[in-house]
Amino acid sequence: MPRFLATRILFALAAAAPLAIHARDAWITPAEASAFRTTPSYAETQAYLRRLVEAAPDILRMATFGSTPEGRPMTVMIAAKDGDLTPERARAAGKPIVLVQAGIHPGEIEGKDAGLMLLRDIAVTGTLPHLLDHVVLVYIPVYSVDGHENSGPYFRINQNGPETMGFRGQSQYLNLNRDYVKAEAPETRAWLKLWNTWHPDLLMDIHTTDGADYQPDLTWYAEDPHKLPPSIAAWQEQAYAREAMPRFEKLGHIASPYLEFRDGRDITKGIENFGSGPRFSTGYAAIRNRAGLLIETHMLKSYEVRVRASYDVVRSVLEVVNRDPSALLDASRKADAWAASLSATRGATLPVTFKQDPTPKPFTLKGYAFTQTHSDVSNDIWVRYDTSKKKTYEIQSWNDLLPDVSAPLPAAWAIPSQWTPLIDRLDAHGIPYTRLAAARRVTVTRDELTQPKWADKPFEGHHMLKDVAIAPTQEAVELPAGTVIVRTDNVDAVLALNLLDARAPDSLLRWGYLDAIFEAKEYGEPRVLEALARTMMAKDPALKAEFERRLKDDPAFAGNARARLMFFFERSPWYTAQKVGAYPVMRLDAAALRSLPLQEHAP
Known part of the structure; x- marks a missing residue:
């Protein structure tokens, strides 16, 4: 290169450098402007996002995807190159869709401020434009908006900044990261619509941890392989532990798998799985056949360190997805095929x-x-x-x-139309179903539920059904016209099973939506039951012997007059006719399903 040309290039670069610095300074985020002492309000956050969209309308789109109980809009940002700012364009372009959400617990808000910086550096300052080469980013800056605006200095006693932070619950005091399956909160319903619109390939959920003190500034969690479609388990193992986290650490951080200590008073006793499930974000992604990644920055590190860790981990994951987008797309495709094929195996x-x-x-x-x-x-x-x-x-x-416990996967479930809480949740999750066009008598498998035990204290507004004895029985029943039929030969089979099966710990039964089935509506007067007991014992010596053993072995029972009479009433036809504990969700085998006259439309 001629010397004069090299000199001109150096002068040009020197002249451009201040302009680049000035451009970046013009886009400093509110958190950066405060030296990370504070985090912006929702209005300030939206104002900054609108500025970004105005500066890069070909790359960024800002939308509202729902409304909170207090009437605030729920904002989502879409970031993509080549105009691929809709689900249809993204799929047509063969780009994986990555959903990143922040502020589901608004006191843990690093993901919001990291996201503002990341969108800026992707779309405006040009620092990281390559992150959108082969990926579409769907970003929720604040999931729990009402909780975010309920801000104060005293909500996170374990946490080192910012000066004020949002409240863990939304305005109805629900924890949105326990609401994915029961879907009670308006925010969850809106999020489910967003999910069903975009069908993302990867969900990243950004939090701040509690617990012990340690060196890592970030821990991460992915669902156990046994909870996942095989293709998703394989993709996550490669993408997280072998690629994204090493990249993240090269940026100056220390990462660790999630640290749930067996004994918080002595970290040397080891760590264990914290027990995620479908009520949590990554657990829900798993039953939707998709990859999930929980991010937990360390609460005792400074807010700046936590924001920059969030920025760098999202950047690292996006770089991995960009490097081989087909790997994630293929994993999603195979996971859906796996879920849809499960019920084809008899006795699955x-x-x-x-x-x-x-x-x-x-x-x-x-x-x-x-x-x-x-x-x-x-x-x-x-x-x-x-x-x-x-x-x-x-x-x-x-x-x-x-x-541990497995649930049977039938050809379909039948739900009588009066059980609207169940059908409402099918609609909220987007699970397809049909209805019977005419009544039909058919043999079903029904679970008989006995010995229910509820939690002593409420959890998320419910007394959870902690335990119940389950006995499958076959019977011929008349399914009336309008009965809902949920087939399992589709991608939502695992999702539907976790909502509908009595064994599933986050099923709608366990959340208490069917508690009425355990209540006898007719009862017997003690004087009548006295006579009934004597008649039953006279006719059935084995029953009399069972009663006498119970008196001998169970002092509490022996001392409870009502329990002694109920022993006989609950074994009489006057009780069994009430069908107490008959689970209304029935299982159909393939032959029964084929015999049904079904309507041809889904909801």
Whole structure:
């Protein structure tokens, strides 16, 4: 290169550098402007996003996808090159869709401020334009908007900044990251519509952790392979542990798998799986046959460190997806095919609960020295960490899970039309169904439910059904016209099973929407039951012997006059005729399904 030309290029670069710096300064985010002491209000966040859209309308689109209980709009940003700003264009272009959400717990708001910076650097300053080469980004800056605006300095006692932060619950005091299956909150209903519109290939959910003190500024969690379609499990193993997290650490961070300590007072006792399920974001993505990644920045690191960690981990994951977009698309396609094929196997079952693998694995924890002293306040152990003394611990990990309880996967489920809470949830999740065009008598498998036990305290506004005895029975029933038929030969089979099967821990039964089936509506007067008991014992010596054994073995029963009479009433036709505990969701085999006159349209 001629010397004069090289000199001119150097002068041009030198002249351009201040302009580039000035351009970036013009786009400083509100959090950056405050040196990360504060995080912007929702109005300030939206104003900044509108500026970005105005500067890059060919790359960014801003939309409202719902409304909160207090009437605030729920905002989503779409970022894509080549005009691929709709689901149809994204699919036609063969680009994976990555949904990133922040602020489902608004006190844990790093993902919002990281997202503003990332969108700026992708679309406006040109720092990271390559992140959209082969990906469409769907970004929710604040999921729980009402919770975000209920802001104050005293909501996260364990957390190091910002100065004020949002409240964990939304305005109806629901935790949105426990609402994915029961779908009670308006925000969840809106999110489900967004999901069913975009059908993302990957969900990233950004949080801040609680717990112990340690060196990593970010931990991450992916669902256990036993909870996932095989193709998704394989993609996640490669994408996260082998590619994205090493990239993230090269940017100056320390990452770790999620750290759920077995004993918070002694981190050397090891870690275990925190017990995710379909009520959580990544657990829901799993039953929708999709990849999920939970991000937890460390609450004791500064807010700036946490925001930059969120920025860099999203960047790292997007770089991995961009490098081989077909791998994620192929994993999604195979996962849907896998789900749709499950019911083709006679007697097919699917695990719905999981237990800890009893064999731990070695795990290296980058932590700090800590002390344990007796507390005269709590009369327990007071744990204190010394962050000036880094220390590596070789501990054990019980993170791996094994299948536990499995549920049968029929050819279809039949739901009588009066059970509207169930049908409403099918609609909310977008699960397809048909209805009987005419009444038909058919043999079904129905679960008889006995010995229900509810939680003592409410959880998310419900007393969960903790345990119940389940006995499958076959019977011939008359299914009336209008009965809802949910087939399983489609991509939503796993989702539907987790909503409808009595064994599934996040089923609508377990959340309490069918508690009425356990209530007898007719009862017997004690004087009548006295006579009934004597008649039944006279006719059935085995029943009399069972009653006498119960009196001998169960003092509480023996001392309860009503329980003694109910022993006989519950075994009489006056009780069984009420069908107490008859689960209204019935299972159909392939032959029964073929015999049904179905309407040809879905809801």
